[in-house]
Structure formats: structure tokens, C-alpha cells
Amino acid sequence: MKIVYIFLAVTLTNFLYTESLLFKNASVYTGTSKEIFEDYDIYVVNGKISDISQDIDLSADKIINVEGKIITAGFISPFSHLGLIEINMLAETRDDSSSIYSAGFSISQAFNPSSTLIPYNLNGGLTSAISTPSGSRLFSGLGSAFSLSGDSDSLLLKDLALYASIEAEGESKAANILLMEDTFDLARAFDKDSREIQEYGLPDSVKYSMRDLAAIKRVLNKEIPLVVSINRASDIINMIKFVKSQNIKLVIMGASEGWMVAKQLAESKIPVILEPINNLPTSFDRLGSRLENAALLHKAGVKILISYDEWETHNAYLSRQGAGIAVSYGLPWHEAINALSKNVSDTFNIPNRGSLTIGHEADLIVWDADPLEVTSFAEQIYISGKLMSPNTRSLMLRDRYLKRD
Amino acid sequence: MRNLIIISFLTFLISCSSEVFDNQEREDERDDIYLSTYKPSSSGDVLVKGGRILTGTGEEFLSADILIKNNVIEEVAELIEPSSNTKIINAEGKWVTPGIIDIHSHMGVYAAPSLRSNSDGNEATSPVTPHVWAEHSVWTQDTQMPLALRGGITTFHVLPGSANLFGGRGVTLKNVWSKTVQGMKFPKAPYTLKMACGENPKRVYGSNQEPSTRMGNVAGYRAAWIKAKEYKDNKNAKRDLKLDTLKGVLDGEILIQNHCYRGEEMAVMIDISKEFDYKITTFHHAIEAYKVADLLAENGICAAMWADWWGFKHEAFDMVWENVAIVDQAKGGSGCAIVHSDSGVGIQRLNQEAAKAMAAGIRAGFEIPRKRAIQWITKNPAKALGIDDRVGTLEKGKMADLVIWDSDPFSVYAKTEIVLIDGLIKYDHSDPDSPKPTDFELGIISPNENRL
Numbered sequence: 037m038k039i040v041y042i043f044l045a046v047t048l049t050n051f052l053y054t055e056s057l058l059f060k061n062a063s064v065y066t067g068t069s070k071e072i073f074e075d076y077d078i079y080v081v082n083g084k085i086s087d088i089s090q091d092i093d094l095s096a097d098k099i100i101n102v103e104g105k106i107i108t109a110g111f112i113s114p115f116s117h118l119g120l121i122e123i124n125m126l127a128e129t130r131d132d133s134s135s136i137y138s139a140g141f142s143i144s145q146a147f148n149p150s151s152t153l154i155p156y157n158l159n160g161g162l163t164s165a166i167s168t169p170s171g172s173r174l175f176s177g178l179g180s181a182f183s184l185s186g187d188s189d190s191l192l193l194k195d196l197a198l199y200a201s202i203e204a205e206g207e208s209k210a211a212n213i214l215l216m217e218d219t220f221d222l223a224r225a226f227d228k229d230s231r232e233i234q235e236y237g238l239p240d241s242v243k244y245s246m247r248d249l250a251a252i253k254r255v256l257n258k259e260i261p262l263v264v265s266i267n268r269a270s271d272i273i274n275m276i277k278f279v280k281s282q283n284i285k286l287v288i289m290g291a292s293e294g295w296m297v298a299k300q301l302a303e304s305k306i307p308v309i310l311e312p313i314n315n316l317p318t319s320f321d322r323l324g325s326r327l328e329n330a331a332l333l334h335k336a337g338v339k340i341l342i343s344y345d346e347w348e349t350h351n352a353y354l355s356r357q358g359a360g361i362a363v364s365y366g367l368p369w370h371e372a373i374n375a376l377s378k379n380v381s382d383t384f385n386i387p388n389r390g391s392l393t394i395g396h397e398a399d400l401i402v403w404d405a406d407p408l409e410v411t412s413f414a415e416q417i418y419i420s421g422k423l424m425s426p427n428t429r430s431l432m433l434r435d436r437y438l439k440r441d
Numbered sequence: 442m443r444n445l446i447i448i449s450f451l452t453f454l455i456s457c458s459s460e461v462f463d464n465q466e467r468e469d470e471r472d473d474i475y476l477s478t479y480k481p482s483s484s485g486d487v488l489v490k491g492g493r494i495l496t497g498t499g500e501e502f503l504s505a506d507i508l509i510k511n512n513v514i515e516e517v518a519e520l521i522e523p524s525s526n527t528k529i530i531n532a533e534g535k536w537v538t539p540g541i542i543d544i545h546s547h548m549g550v551y552a553a554p555s556l557r558s559n560s561d562g563n564e565a566t567s568p569v570t571p572h573v574w575a576e577h578s579v580w581t582q583d584t585q586m587p588l589a590l591r592g593g594i595t596t597f598h599v600l601p602g603s604a605n606l607f608g609g610r611g612v613t614l615k616n617v618w619s620k621t622v623q624g625m626k627f628p629k630a631p632y633t634l635k636m637a638c639g640e641n642p643k644r645v646y647g648s649n650q651e652p653s654t655r656m657g658n659v660a661g662y663r664a665a666w667i668k669a670k671e672y673k674d675n676k677n678a679k680r681d682l683k684l685d686t687l688k689g690v691l692d693g694e695i696l697i698q699n700h701c702y703r704g705e706e707m708a709v710m711i712d713i714s715k716e717f718d719y720k721i722t723t724f725h726h727a728i729e730a731y732k733v734a735d736l737l738a739e740n741g742i743c744a745a746m747w748a749d750w751w752g753f754k755h756e757a758f759d760m761v762w763e764n765v766a767i768v769d770q771a772k773g774g775s776g777c778a779i780v781h782s783d784s785g786v787g788i789q790r791l792n793q794e795a796a797k798a799m800a801a802g803i804r805a806g807f808e809i810p811r812k813r814a815i816q817w818i819t820k821n822p823a824k825a826l827g828i829d830d831r832v833g834t835l836e837k838g839k840m841a842d843l844v845i846w847d848s849d850p851f852s853v854y855a856k857t858e859i860v861l862i863d864g865l866i867k868y869d870h871s872d873p874d875s876p877k878p879t880d881f882e883l884g885i886i887s888p889n890e891n892r893l
Contacts, residue, residue: 122752123752123753123754123755123758124752124753124754125640125753125754125755126754126755153752313786314786315588315786315789316553316584316585316588316785316786317553317554317584317892318553318554318555319554319555320554322554323554323885323886323892324886324892324893326893347753348750348753349752350750350751350752350753351749351750351751354749357793357853360853360854361790361853363853363854364853364854364855364856408853409852409853409854410793410796410797410800410851410852410853411796411797411799411800411851411852412800413800413804430759430760430761430762431761433759433761434731434761434762434763434805437731437732437734437761437767438731438763438767438805
């Protein structure tokens with residue numbers, strides 16, 4: 037009975053406080069079509085996209101004439117530690133890793149919506165982000181998606197993927213794949229509801245906690261993908277074979293030499309998260325790094341997601357610059373935008389975001405010019421139809437010291 | 442190991458003392474060895490025709506020609522008639538800038554691939570190592586160098602790292618393939634001395650050795666300069682490699698390149714330079730330069746900055762996008778702003794970093810045209826390296842180091858088409874064998890395939 041009252045109250049509130057926005061004369065890139073629609077309008081009701089078409093003739097609480105400027109969906113960082121790190125070198129400001137748990141470490145409660153990195157990256161063009169755990173072990177834990185609204189309820193999707201690296205710990209990568217296989221076998225055999233476990237818990241010889249094994253089970257049940265950091269072509273091939281034998285979903289992070297095995301990645305329908313700006317052969321596993329990687333993978337039919345640099349979370353929004361560089365080396369512009377938005381939400385099943393689609397949340401950005409240009413700025417940023425503040429700590433520092441003679 | 446470090450430090454302190462070791466006059470550093478052997482072959486006459494030119498002098502030509510004679514710029518003018526044996530490079534519809542100069546690089550000393558065996562940038566065994574020279578660590582076959590060339594870098598300055606208060610001598614190199622470092626050395630470029638403020642020295646040492654605090658850092662600089670003064674004044678003192686370098690600074694021959702993030706530390710370093718009567722040329726990684734921009738302009742000190750890197754440590758927390766522009770515009774536009782990379786990634790696109798800083802400045806209300814912003818990566822770093830008489834601008838008499846871009850270099854989409862060093866084509870986008878791969882890259886992908 038109580039539930040019904042609450043339901044009625046919520047419905048009534050929504051009805052009474054309908055709020056509408058109308059963006060006029062925009063160049064709209066929706067993410068669902070390759071085209072940019074010139075002179076289009078976007079109608080937003082109660083924070084959701086209600087219509088995208090020409091000459092929308094409806095009354096609205098607020099009409100915003102953007103005079104031909106580009107509107108895109110807000111961008112989504114596919115891989116960073118936003119909300120988990122304040123200053124990289126100060127462990128006391130970090131919540132991104134655990135030595136107690138491995139696969140079962142969920143960063144969902146580590147996220148701090150008041151982090152100074154959040155308004156800063158929001159104003160760089162990210163409206164949401166997948167924050168990932170870090171660590172030097174085989175499994176680092178579970179990542180979650182968050183809105184960058186700064187609100188206390190920023191969590192969008194909890195524990196959406198399990199993160200691992202076979203390049204970790206100075207161990208042979210082959211040994212790490214074997215260890216992964218053994219751990220998967222253990223997790224399969226493990227039933228938390230069984231009488232033995234209920235009565236005695238896990239045997240001491242098992243290096244994982246029940247929480248860790250439960251996380252791995254979600255991967256084995258294909259509920260969530262496994263995201264593995266790998267770069268060398270031969271390692272990518274071995275990983276593809278391994279996930280086929282395990283029948284699980286894989287996303288590859290890094291893939292510096294991905295272009296060498298683009299065909300196999302495309303055939304196996306494995307999405308890759310790229311850092312296009314990082315084209316240096318920083319290790320022997322990345323000797324084939326090159327700026328054409330994104331374009332070559334896309335051409336072969338691989339779904340690509342664009343990130344900046346894992347260890348430069350502070351500037352996660354510079355994924356835009358990486359995307360621009362990928363375009364100058366052959367990636368189509370619309371694919372670069374999708375790699376920053378729709379491909380991220382599609383790969384990790386983040387609902388109602390990533391493209392301008394009727395019914396989606398109105399997470400959108402009015403750009404002063406091409407969003408991939410290094411000289412462009414996000415002029416207005418909306419999350420669920422709400423205009424975000426342009427203020428950041430950095431901007432306040434600037435204004436304290438700026439003298440305009 | 443720790444004991445060894447302490448012993449070597451004590452030995453250093455003893456050797457720095459003003460005791461007269463013998464009566465013979467000290468044989469000072471010789472200036473006729475360790476010289477550059479770089480000598481370009483003759484370019485003949487080359488005419489770069491019809492480009493949109495940002496000269497680096499503060500001028501812009503919408504369409505003009507550049508005549509090169511024997512490796513040197515002869516003339517920049519709107520229309521130059523070629524003679525019969527002039528090689529013509531068509532730059533119509535393209536943009537032309539001076540060769541890009543990165544004042545802060547570790548190419549060669551922190552190479553790619555990054556391996557324990559070639560990590561040669563920090564002599565982190567004592568906080569005072571002015572006797573080590575970066576040029577003695579440089580691996581000339583670093584894969585970062587041809588990538589930087591493709592990004593338009595024609596000159597770069599290699600510094601030791603920032604673990605030490607005095608990190609050692611830096612070296613200015615031309616971005617040309619060579620099997621020896623002498624073959625890359627910028628002819629007669631002044632030596633530099635790397636100093637470091639702040640978190641790094643006190644973090645690297647400090648457990649049971651000075652410095653462990655910022656005040657320990659400052660005491661360390663002053664103690665060393667006291668020894669250097671004595672050494673300079675006492676011709677009878679035994680020759681000391683460390684003091685040779687410090688004396689070179691006091692004599693005005695070696696330029697100080699000072700890693701320093703915080704505004705208050707820059708002000709303290711200026712005081713120290715006044716106490717010992719030397720000049721600081723540039724503060725590097727100057728994240729807080731905007732807080733002391735007037736002080737820097739008054740003292741004629743350049744600031745080398747990133748467009749937007751921040752947050753990796755506490756002293757890099759107060760970054761503003763407008764830092765470069767505020768330094769540039771200080772005291773009626775008399776500031777010396779430089780955009781630097783300190784990164785094998787950033788050095789490939791210093792033009793984009795300058796573009797971001799320019800856009801932020803314009804957005805903050807400054808008038809900063811491209812012809813001014815280009816100076817942050819050309820003329821100003823040349824000045825701070827003491828080589829602005831030969832590079833950094835496109836004008837008569839300068840080395841013919843220049844870049845032809847396919848479009849506006851302040852765009853993410855711009856790529857270099859041709860890079861000339863001393864009038865010779867070192868990168869040509871239409872040549873699949875260009876840039877020349879390093880030795881390391883030959884056959885490294887497969888026996889028949891070089892790294893790209």
C-alpha cells in the first residue's frame with residue numbers, strides 16, 4: 037500500500053513539475069547516423085530527449101538558440117580512475133586498489149563525486165565515466181560507471197566488468213593465462229550455497245575470497261565482460277583462444293599491436309579500448325605501436341573505444357585529442373565520436389546514454405566548434421537536462437591571478 | 442648501498458673544501474674536446490614557394506617564398522625568382538613555420554623502449570652531481586627521435602632528470618640521425634645545468650641523508666655555490682669536475698635550466714641566484730608560473746610549461762589552462778613563455794600543446810594570434826638555450842630549419858609534410874622510407890619489416 041502512495045506521489049510530482057528545454061538551430065550529431073543534421077532542434081522533457089527533428093514548434097520552459105553549433109551526446113570515458121584518485125603520487129589520496137581483495141574488489145563505493153577531477157573533466161566534455169580499479173596483480177577488481185554530475189547518487193551501473201592484466205607482476209604472460217584458467221576452474225567448482233562452504237568456508241589453500249570467486253562467476257556466466265590489458269600481437273591471439281575455450285566475453289585494453297591481428301579481433305567480435313595518443317614503443321610488447329592503429333582496426337571491423345592514458349586520469353577528457361589524432365591518421369570523424377560515446381555505452385551496457393536518441397537521458401554538450409579540435413571548448417554541458425556549472429577549482433585559481441590590463 | 446652513497450657524498454664535501462692541494466696553477470676545463478662533429482652536406486639553393494609563413498619573429502606572410510643558400514636562409518619575401526639550379530619545394534596552400542624546438546626532453550637518456558638497461562637520466566646516487574653530462578648517456582638510436590622529427594622537432598635539449606638538486610649538464614642536439622652523439626650536437630651551443638626544486642630531490646634522498654625537506658634543498662644549493670665561489674677565486678685549487686660546471690654558471694657560460702613547480706620556490710631560487718650572482722635562464726615545469734608571472738618578467742626569466750598536465754604530484758595540483766598565456770602577457774607582453782614536453786608523446790605534437798594554450802589564453806580575453814603563439818615553441822626556447830642567433834626564426838642568416846605543414850599547425854588534424862634541417866629534407870611524408878629508422882628499428886617487427 038505504502039509503495040502505491042509513493043508511486044502516485046512521484047508520478048504527480050513529475051506531472052506537476054514538467055520541465056522542457058528546446059535547443060534550436062543545432063548541428064546535431066546523434067551517434068546513430070553518420071550524418072550531422074544541420075538546423076535541427078532537440079526537445080528535452082523532464083531531463084530526457086523527447087524529439088530530434090527540424091522546426092520543432094512546441095512551447096518550452098527554456099529555448100536555447102545555439103546558432104549552428106555542434107551538439108553531441110556527452111562523452112564517456114571508457115577507462116580511467118576518475119573519482120578514485122586525487123594526486124597520483126600520494127597513496128593517502130587514492131582509493132583505486134586493494135591488497136585484501138582481487139577480482140571481488142568493487143570500486144563502486146570508492147568513488148568520490150566531490151573530487152576536483154570531476155568538474156574539471158566534465159568541463160572538458162565527459163559527462164560520465166567508467167572508473168576502474170588498478171593493481172599489479174592478475175585481477176584488479178570490478179569497475180563501475182558514474183555520472184560526472186557531482187551528485188551524491190552518481191552511480192550509473194555497478195560492477196559492469198572485471199579487470200585483469202596478464203602483463204602484471206613480472207610473471208610470464210603464459211603463466212598468467214594458466215593462472216587465470218585455474219582460477220576460473222576454481223570459481224566454477226565453487227558454490228557459495230553449498231553445505232561445505234556454508235559450514236566451513238573456503239579451504240585455507242584457496243588464495244581467493246568468496247567475494248573474488250563470486251565476481252569471477254559473473255564473468256563465467258557472461259553477465260559481465262572481462263577487460264584484459266594486453267598489447268603484443270601474439271598475446272592478443274592467445275587471449276582470443278583462451279576466451280573462446282572459456283566461452284566468456286572479452287574486451288581488450290591497450291592493443292598497441294592490435295592492427296597486426298585486426299582480422300582475428302574482428303572475427304571474434306572483441307571490442308578494444310585504445311589510447312591513440314600513446315604511439316611509443318615503450319616496451320618490447322609494444323614494438324608495433326603506431327598512430328594508424330585505430331583506423332586499421334576500424335577498417336577491419338573491430339569496435340573501438342577511445343581513452344586517454346590510464347595514468348593520466350586527471351586529463352581523461354583529452355581522449356578527445358586522441359580521437360582527433362586518430363582521425364588525422366585515417367579514422368572517420370563519426371567513428372571517432374562514437375568511440376568516445378556510443379561504443380562505450382554499447383560495450384558495457386550502460387543504459388540510456390552515449391547517443392542522442394529519443395528516450396535517452398539528455399546528457400549533451402553544445403560545442404563552440406569541432407569537439408575533436410584541441411582549440412575547442414564545451415560551451416554548455418547538460419546532464420539529464422540540467423545545465424552544469426562551468427566552475428572548476430582551476431578556473432577559480434585562474435581568476436584569482438588573472439590581470440587583464 | 443646506502444653507506445656507499447653517504448661515503449661518496451662525504452668524499453664530495455671534502456673534495457669541495459677550499460684547501461690548497463698543491464701550488465701548481467689549476468689546469469682548467471679544455472674547450473677543444475667533446476665538440477660537435479655535426480656538419481650538414483651542402484643543400485645548394487632551395488626555394489620553398491608560396492607557403493603561409495609564421496616566421497617566429499612575430500610576423501606572418503599569407504603567401505611568401507623562402508630562399509635557402511647552402512644550408513642557411515638567404516631571404517624571406519613575397520616573391521623570389523629562382524635561378525636555374527634552384528631546387529623548388531612547392532608549399533602553396535601549406536603552412537610553414539620554423540623548426541620546432543623542445544627545451545625539455547629526455548630522448549636518448551630515457552629512451553623507448555624504456556628498459557632498466559637504458560634508464561640513464563638520473564645519477565641518483567648523490568643530490569649534488571653537476572659533474573655528470575647528459576650527452577654521455579644519450580642513446581642515439583632511441584625510437585622517439587624519428588617520431589619527434591615527424592612532429593616537426595628539429596632541435597631538442599636533453600636534460601638529466603630531477604632526482605638531484607644539481608642533476609648535471611644538459612646538451613642541445615639537432616634531430617638528425619647519427620651514430621655518435623657528437624654528430625648530433627648543436628655546434629657551439631652553450632652547456633646548461635639542470636637544477637631541481639621541490640618534491641623530487643627530497644623524496645629521492647631524505648631517509649637518512651639531506652635533503653628531506655624544501656629547506657634542506659635550499660641549504661644544499663647554497664652550500665654548493667659557496668664551494669663554487671671559492672673554486673672560481675682560487676686558481677690553485679685542484680681540478681674538480683663538479684665545480685667546473687658550477688664555475689661555468691658563475692662565469693655566465695653555462696645556462697641554468699631549473700625544474701621548479703611552485704611560485705614560492707621560484708621566488709626563493711631567484712634570491713639564491715642574487716646571493717651568488719648568477720642568472721637563472723628558465724624555470725621548467727613551471728605549473729605555478731602564472732602566480733609569479735610579473736616577477737619572472739622583471740628578472741628576465743623564461744618559464745617552460747605544459748598546456749594542461751597536472752595532478753601527478755602535489756606540486757602539480759594548481760594547474761590552470763591559461764598559465765602559458767599569463768606568463769606570455771606579463772608586464773605588457775614582455776614575458777618569455779615556452780611550451781615544453783618532457784615526454785616522448787608530447788614532443789611529437791608540441792604544436793597541439795601550443796594550440797591548447799593559445800586557445801585558453803584567447804578564451805581568457807587575451808589577444809594571442811598564431812604568429813605570437815608559435816614563438817612559444819620556436820623563438821623563445823631558442824633564446825633560453827642561447828642559440829637564438831642561429832635558430833628559432835625564419836630570417837636571413839639563420840640555419841634553414843623549417844617545417845611545412847599540410848594545414849594550420851594549431852589544429853589537431855595538421856600533419857607535417859616536409860621537415861628541413863639545415864636546408865636538407867630529413868622527413869618527407871610522401872617517402873615511405875622516411876623518417877630514417879633507427880638501428881634498433883631495423884628488422885624488429887620481422888626480418889623484412891622495420892618498425893614504423
